Amino acid sequence: MKSYQSFLLFWLLPFIIFIPVIVLDNNYSFWSVLNSKITFFTLIYFAIISFTNVRITRYLESFRFKEKNKILLSSLSCFVFVFIFSIGFQLIYQKKINLFPPFFQGLVAIGVFLIEYLMVRLFNNEKESNLDFSFSKFFYVKLLLFVFFVDFLFIFLLTFDTFINLKLLDYYDHIKFFIPYLISVVILSFFGILFTNKLKINTVIKVVLVSIFTFLILQIFNIVKYRFHFGLVLNFFMISLFSTCMIYGLLYYFKQKKSIGKLKLQNIQKDAQYQELKNQINPHFLFNNLNTLISFIEVNPTKAIDFGHNLANVYRYYLKKQEEDFVFLKDELLFIKEYLEIYKAKFENGFNFSISDEFDSNQYILSSSIQELIDNIFKHNCLDEDNPIKINISIENSFLIISNTLTSKLTTNSNNLGLDNINKRYEILTNSSIIVSKEENRFNVKLPILNLK
Incomplete structure (x- = not known):
């Protein structure tokens, strides 16, 4: 996929999801949403994230950084760009500066950036999309607990403004419905990936299908139990997508790590055999x-x-x-x-x-x-x-x-x-x-x- 196509996809797709959320959640008309300042903020916000993913990350590749260092620098760049933009947005529309919203908007931007980055990696490695499920059960328990923790941290960042205005017990009452939801998201995403592992379809399509399936199942469950407004429930699609991408990305990483370990072992064994033959036989x-x-x-x-x-x-x-x-x-x-x-x-x-x-x-x-x-x-x-x-x-x-x-x-x-x-x-x-x-x-x-x- 060309750079400008990737940029447009990752810029417009979240925006397309975001618009109906605002319309349905706040009962605004479509045109009033298009003319609102939050729409302007959202357009620039996702444009910065998409630009970081498409241009900054690829620019860092020319320096031959290690993968984790490249992700870290790109994430930091995304955070800084969003933080500066958010402060400028406050100065233009509110004539004052509050550092808390830019800080947490920057952290959320890192989460969105990581989703996009994982999607790109999965798309580029679609020929090696089959995962390895031969690890121990304890390994998968640790993996799912880690994803749940990251999801919960993501929710906490989204609701931090509520957290600082409420007592701890009141805040728990405010977000307690998220806990069974996040547990369900993580478990359904994992089993969705497990059942679709052998399907011969594009990796990104596979991840999106699992995300949509998880989202729809839990949407029905949550509407019945919690009576969420549809617009609020639609926000959770990003959580489903993020969880599925993260689980798939981690499984792919450990599969690659295991393969590299086997190659290293083969090389070491060959060196040892060669040395043994040279010294003894x-x-x-x-x-x-x-x-x-x-x-x-x-x-x-x-x-x-x-x-x-x-x-x-x-x-x-x-x-x-x-x-x-x-x-x-x-x-x-x-x-x-x-x-x-x-x-x-x-x-x-x-x-x-x-x-x-x-x-x-x-x-x-x-x-x-x-x-x-x-x-x-x-x-x-x-x-x-x-x-x-x-x-x-x-x-x-x-x-x-x-x-x-x-x-x-x-x-x-x-x-x-x-x-x-x-x-x-x-x-x-x-x-x-x-x-x-x-x-x-x-x-x-x-x-x-x-x-x-």
Whole structure:
């Protein structure tokens, strides 16, 4: 849609809705409404909001701001423009300034701007209109409570002039009918979006249809129960539209966030797999271990047999778990024991290790995480028989602790890429983080242990 078409649509559509509201609610004639000062104010008011949406927002895109920063700056611009206009309007027609109306008119303008912004985004992303409803029930409860809170805040801003002139209980009596109405709007909008999710129609049309359906159902309910005037009820259409847009926009945002998280995880997993292949299964690693095996065969056949078994078991485990995100803690610790035995056969008294056997059968750990930490220990420390590294793997509460004494290499600089990689994988897959601490002569890493059903 071209810029001028978007501007006209978002400028005239609210105005077209607004005119019959005034006519029906106040019993004015159509021509008297057109000639009134409130009509002039409304025309400029929605023109400012539409201009901000179409021009200011697109202008900010050229600076490559983050999405949330762009929305924040555009909303602030909308508020400032409306605030200045409203003060000027007061000076022209009332010859005095009261800052409360411009302030709250500016806040309401932000709400209208966000509706328009969401409509534009949904229109531009109509090819990806199907939403993801695979989140937990608690997630949807939190989402609907948030939308209800925002709707209630919107109502409060619209009725703030009443609030400052009434006692709290009197104000509650004045707006108490809004509470069941807002709850109904939020619930009906959500289920309307859920039921229309698979329909192959334009996203904006889908949102408008859900808004109209919600509005009509609640209009009938409210006319019967509260005997609202039709003009007052028509005001609630904007609330229905706002709620539907907000629910749809939030669901779309979390769908995109989930997709981005999957892509990040795939990239991290590919990097980890590549690093694992490069460090462990590449010809250089295999060549070194085969040479070690041959040397053991010549001088100590019994040790060669043990070394060969450990090496075979390590590679067998690689092949078995390479596609898995999580592995049994029990299996991983058995693997690490054999992995350390390979190092032990080569470096003998350069290090000592102990591994706890106090674990539950249903405990899991992130695949390859322990092995990556063990590799880091040997990469960043000296192996000295006079001062051997002490490696301890133990369990404390819900963490597996990999701890080692420090005998740092003077020429080795660490960029912590390995630790960052493990932490990012944990954050994406489990929303938890590893804990890294360094004491005077000891380095500790805590890996969260998972109990997966």
